[in-house]
Amino acid sequence: MMPSLDSLTLRIAFYTLFFFFISGPAPAQSTDLLRRMYRHHGEVKEPGLDTRRFKHADIMTHIDALKRDPAFGVSVAGHSVQGREIRAVTWGDGPTTVLLWTQMHGDEPTATLATLDLWNALQDAKFLPEVTKLKERLKLVFLPLLNPDGAEVYERQNALGIDLNRDALRLTSPEAQILKHWRDSLDADWGFNLHDQHRYYSPGVTNLTSAVAFLAPPPDPGRSQPPNRQDAMRLIGGLAEGLQSLIPGQVAKYSDAFEPRAFGDNITKWGTRTILIEAGWLDGDNEKQTLRRLYFATLVAALDGIAKKTYTLHTVQEYNNIPFNQNHLTDLFLKEILLQEGRSEYLLDIIYKHTEKTEPDGRTWYREARVEEMGDLSPYGGYTVLDGNGNWRIIPARTHPHVMVSMDELRDEPLRDIILSGTAIFRMEQVNNSLRFADAPIAIRRLDDNANEPFKLGQNPTFYLQDKKTGALLYLIVNGQAWDLQGTEWQSALQQLLSAGID
Ligand SMILES: [Zn+2]
Incomplete structure (x- = not known):
């Protein structure tokens, strides 16, 4: 017999209550805390640092300021290869030791900024009433900006060219020795290995970016799950749940293939409950300030979960x-477009990826675009996906015959009409990289640049996509960006470039 509607309702109510009591209010609290921290982050966000390419000296000023608060201990942990001071910051009087290190890769700065914000939160019991409990239960030790030499030039490796995260066993680098020393002397209960990852990861096969990724690193090639790793997995399960409510579908986990030289894997092996957090990418968040906010909220919720042991309410399955x-x-x-070679036409997919390049000043940067792969690329997705269905033909853009002396000369040209008639490359005597790779529907090139680069792997060709039947120019591709010529956005981008006053 089918149950009546009333008995179904009763059963649903019963199970809801039942699961509330067994899986309970505690994980929900940690989700609430994470959301609350995200919402109010602006109140504790450390001012003055809102780009990714900060330097050692910038961070030291902020660490020095902590010395005014007796709750914090600041000491010199050691020095980098180039002699920059690496500090240890301690806070809390509890029995549970937590070691957190940031930016062991110099070009992965998000956690360092989130840590500055976390310190502000720990100083403000009005903002974070949980502080009292955290302080009596935890002892936090931070090693912020573990690779200051790498950060100086915004590179992954240290000044010797060594990836610190492949130096956990040989310990050639002084920075790696510092981390090992603190892990061992604390015999840390928990370790937070804080990183950034590249912008091409998605959680599963989707067109969404992985904004935050986690890993409980494995202790051996068999990826076994000793109790310390299981605790890390449970904590991550709770954090992921909290983040999912803010960035649905954008939480991932990192590959758990064992890397024998990495710190995370070894620190798990040495008995610490280890959590790797990776700030990934959110479209449009170029300086990763929204990710910093998510990262901050995640760290607070993680520490709270450890202090209150709410991670035990989550499962490895989560x-x-x-x-x-x-x-x-x-x-x-670009899907299924037609490339003409000699007298034949070939159907292919093309993907572009952009590489971030940092200028010698270590502060300014631009994105260089290159053709990454050609052929049947159906397994891929993209920030922008255009499907030609075999109806669009590649037409290389022409180069304007005159060499421009300046932007002023360019402004005098009837650019809109020139572009619509198939010319989109302009050579100029003085061109910096920001201009060469500008986010605009014209390609500005140096005199010695190939005006238009060939349609080959690793090149940056400028071209149109033309409707094979009507002959209409539909899209213009410049620096790996597609401009819809039927729309208006390309015209405003052009206007913006011309009025930016770059000369
Ligand atoms: Zn990293």
């Missing part, structure tokens, strides 16, 4: 359910 990072995304994905 961790297992988080989708793996897939290296799936690209910046531009």
